[in-house]
Amino acid sequence: MSDTIDPARDERRSDRGFFGQPFALANLFGVEMWERFSFYGMQGILIYYLYYSASEGGLGIAESSATSIVGAYGGTVYLSTILGAWIADRLLGSERTLFYSAILVMLGHIALAVFPGLWGVGIGLVCVAFGSGGLKANATSLVGDLYDEHDERRDAGFSIFYMGINIGALVGPLLTGWAQDAIGFHAGFALAAIGMALGLIQYTLGRKRLRGIGAEPPNPLPRTQRPKWIAIGAAAIVVIATLSLTGVITAANMSDIVVGLTIVAAIGYFAIMLSSRRITAVERSRVYAFIPMFIASAVFWSLFQQQFTTVAVYSDKRLDRNLFGWDFPPSWVQSINPVFIIIFAGVFAAAWTKLGPRQPSSPIKFAAGTIIMGLAFLAFIPMSGGGANSAPLLGLAGILLLFTFAELLLSPVGLSLSTKLAPEAFHTQMVALFFLSVALGTAMAGTLAKYYDENNEVPYFTAVGLGSIAVGVLLAIGAPWIKRLMKGVH
Numbered sequence: 001m002s003d004t005i006d007p008a009r010d011e012r013r014s015d016r017g018f019f020g021q022p023f024a025l026a027n028l029f030g031v032e033m034w035e036r037f038s039f040y041g042m043q044g045i046l047i048y049y050l051y052y053s054a055s056e057g058g059l060g061i062a063e064s065s066a067t068s069i070v071g072a073y074g075g076t077v078y079l080s081t082i083l084g085a086w087i088a089d090r091l092l093g094s095e096r097t098l099f100y101s102a103i104l105v106m107l108g109h110i111a112l113a114v115f116p117g118l119w120g121v122g123i124g125l126v127c128v129a130f131g132s133g134g135l136k137a138n139a140t141s142l143v144g145d146l147y148d149e150h151d152e153r154r155d156a157g158f159s160i161f162y163m164g165i166n167i168g169a170l171v172g173p174l175l176t177g178w179a180q181d182a183i184g185f186h187a188g189f190a191l192a193a194i195g196m197a198l199g200l201i202q203y204t205l206g207r208k209r210l211r212g213i214g215a216e217p218p219n220p221l222p223r224t225q226r227p228k229w230i231a232i233g234a235a236a237i238v239v240i241a242t243l244s245l246t247g248v249i250t251a252a253n254m255s256d257i258v259v260g261l262t263i264v265a266a267i268g269y270f271a272i273m274l275s276s277r278r279i280t281a282v283e284r285s286r287v288y289a290f291i292p293m294f295i296a297s298a299v300f301w302s303l304f305q306q307q308f309t310t311v312a313v314y315s316d317k318r319l320d321r322n323l324f325g326w327d328f329p330p331s332w333v334q335s336i337n338p339v340f341i342i343i344f345a346g347v348f349a350a351a352w353t354k355l356g357p358r359q360p361s362s363p364i365k366f367a368a369g370t371i372i373m374g375l376a377f378l379a380f381i382p383m384s385g386g387g388a389n390s391a392p393l394l395g396l397a398g399i400l401l402l403f404t405f406a407e408l409l410l411s412p413v414g415l416s417l418s419t420k421l422a423p424e425a426f427h428t429q430m431v432a433l434f435f436l437s438v439a440l441g442t443a444m445a446g447t448l449a450k451y452y453d454e455n456n457e458v459p460y461f462t463a464v465g466l467g468s469i470a471v472g473v474l475l476a477i478g479a480p481w482i483k484r485l486m487k488g489v490h
Contacts, residue, residue, distance in 0.1 A: 021157045022146040024213070027206035029164035031102060032139050034199025036165045038109055038192040039077075039132055040338075041172030044331035046070060047312050049185045050121070057185050059118065064252060064450050067309040071255035071446010073125045074305055078439030079262050080133025082269070085141075085432035087134065090221040094138040094145075094214030095207070101134030102200045109193035113186050124189070137432045138214065144419030144431070145213045155359075155416050159349035162412040163342055168195070170338035177331035219425055255446030262440040266294065269433050273426055282487045283423035289485035290421050290430075292475060293414070294437045296366045299471045300410050301441020302448060303373045303464060304403060307334060309449035311396075317454060318383075318391045336397055340404035348408045361483055362417045367476035369410030374468030376402035377461050384457040420489045 050066035052058025061069075088097040108127025112120055143161050147154040172195065176188035221229070243249045249257060273279065273287050315321070315333040352359050360368070379399045383391045414434050422430030452460050475482075 021153060021160060024146055024209045024211070025143065025157060025161060027203060027209050028139050028143055029161055030206070031098070031135070031199045031203035032161065033164040033168040034195050034202065035102065035105060035132065035135055035139075036168035037172040037199070038105065038168075038196040039128070039172070040169040040334060041176035041195060042109060042112065042128065042189055042192040043070070043074070043308055044173030044334040045176050045180045045185060045188045046073075047308065048180075048316065048330065057180075059121070061251060063313065066251075067313070067449040068253065068255040068446050069121075069125075069251050070308050070312075071305075071443050071449065072258045073129055074308060074445070075255065075258040075262060075439045075443025076125075076129040077132045078136070078435040078442055079258065079265065080130045081137035081432040081435035081439070082133075082265060082429070083130065084134030085137045085429040088138050088141070088214070088217065089219050089427065089429055090217055093216045094141045095210060096215075097134050098138040098142065098214075099203065099207070101131045101138070102196065102203060104128075104131030105135060106193055106196040106200060107131075109189055109196055112189035113193055116186075133435070137435055140415050141419065141427065141431045142210065142214050144416070144422075153353070154420070155413065156349040156353045158412040158416045159345050159352070159408070162408075162415075163345035163349075166338040166341035166345065170335045170342060173331045173334040177329035177334075180331065181329045218427055255443045258443035259440060259447055262436055262443060266433070266436045266440065269429070269436065273423060273430075273433075276423070276425065278425040279423040285485050285487050286421040286489060287423065287430075289482050289487075289489075290418070290433070292478060292482055293363065293366055293417065294433070296370050296471055296475045297410065297414055297434065297437035298440040298444070299468055300366075300370050300373050300406065301438050302444035303377060303441075303468055304407060305438075305442040305445035306449060307337065307400075307403070309445050310452045313449070313452070313454070314391070315396070317388060318386075319396055320389045320392060322389075323393075333396065333400075336400045337403055337407070340401050341407065344404060344408060345412075348412075361479060362413055362486075362489075363475060363479040363482045365409045365413045367472045367479065369406040369408075369413075370472030370475065371469050372402055372406040372409070374465040374470075374472065376400075376406065377465035377468065380461040381458055384461065417489075421486065 047066050047070050049058050050061050050069060051063045053060045084097055084101060088094040091097075092100070104127050108124045108129075108131060110124075111127060112124030114120070115123060143158060144154070147157060172192070176191050179191050180188035240249070270287065270291065274284055279287070311333070312330065316330040319330070319333065321327045321330060376399050379395075379402065383395050414437075415431070418431045418434035419427075448464065
């Protein structure tokens with residue numbers, strides 16, 4: 001149905017009931033906020049649960065294995081956006097996929113809270129990873145569907161949506177960190193489960209506001225093909241279980257495996273899109289334009305997501321956490337970045353709205369974000385070599401402020417760009433492709449963290465920082481060529 005004869009779509013175009021944005025954004029804002037509360041609340045204490053000793057309430061595994069598990073888990077969250085997007089595009093539509101994914105996330109947090117040991121970790125992380133993957137891709141796709149392709153409110157709307165994400169990311173680690181410190185790790189995981197339950201209730205009550213957006217799959221799978229895909233899914237589960245039980249997949253190499261799988265998946269996805277007969281020449285050019293952006297995004301996230309690996313270990317062992325005579329939980333450091341996001345997301349959104357068509361192009365925003373991320377890692381160098389509890393809190397806060405500026409230049413813009421460059425036949429799956437870059441970077445954050453040596457930090461921070469800056473510079477140089485391939489998308 002064309003836009004000119006779709007009253008519901010025309011109504012959404014004129015809807016400015018939520019800070020100048022469509023009112024349905026408030027419902028998606030809410031479910032994503034609570035999902036991020038549970039996600040970051042749990043992840044803020046996860047690595048400590050893994051490597052703290054049994055006497056401290058943890059599982060006592062090796063620190064390098066703990067960072068690998070955290071990286072692999074985080075990568076799997078974003079890798080599973082492929083599955084969530086496929087289910088939305090071929091089976092259920094984005095809206096129902098988001099709803100069922102939220103239920104799965106809640107069940108995962110309950111498993112972490114209830115079941116002890118590595119079995120509880122395995123069950124809980126698998127449920128949260130696949131549930132979060134399905135929720136994230138489809139929430140982002142639904143936000144994109146609220147706007148026309150040329151609606152200048154789009155980037156501002158994604159920035160507001162991103163601010164909601166970070167409200168949850170701010171409060172989650174504070175409360176779960178407090179609960180873990182005062183009661184124990186399982187109390188922290190229980191709070192994450194409660195948060196996701198609240199998000200699910202809020203979303204259920206407000207589903208009607210979407211007015212049919214995402215209700216139907218755009219490319220339905222024929223019923224005759226469903227048994228084949230069920231068999232493929234069952235075979236994949238058997239293979240993974242067998243590799244885990246036989247010791248091929250271990251805690252120490254888990255992040256490396258997710259890196260490899262993500263690279264294969266990304267190459268396959270680009271190949272499928274580019275060879276499809278269902279996309280036009282303009283759409284194919286736009287997919288080509290997305291390739292260098294994908295690479296820059298993966299590099300960015302491989303540094304940014306070290307908040308949960310290298311920076312988490314740094315906060316536990318190197319940071320002076322004494323605050324007025326009290327040592328606050330190291331997980332609270334995870335709330336510094338969301339504070340800055342909440343402060344500056346509105347500033348960035350207002351800037352893009354005011355600049356309108358004069359704002360920097362998406363490739364330039366990506367380049368700037370990648371360069372700033374590299375500078376943030378170089379900023380660790382002046383604090384290096386001081387030993388335990390020597391790094392000042394203000395110094396780390398300043399570094400995380402750079403993380404924030406880089407994130408606001410790249411992450412909400414990347415979400416928006418993936419919806420603008422998406423071929424019609426691969427709408428939600430293009431969003432999943434952006435999340436694949438996050439998956440690759442997040443898993444790499446676990447792999448890179450294994451090379452961090454707290455007794456010899458300078459070589460690590462130098463190599464990682466300069467590498468990110470180099471990628472950003474190359475992207476800036478190639479920006480004019482990328483813009484031509486984008487075929488009118490800014």
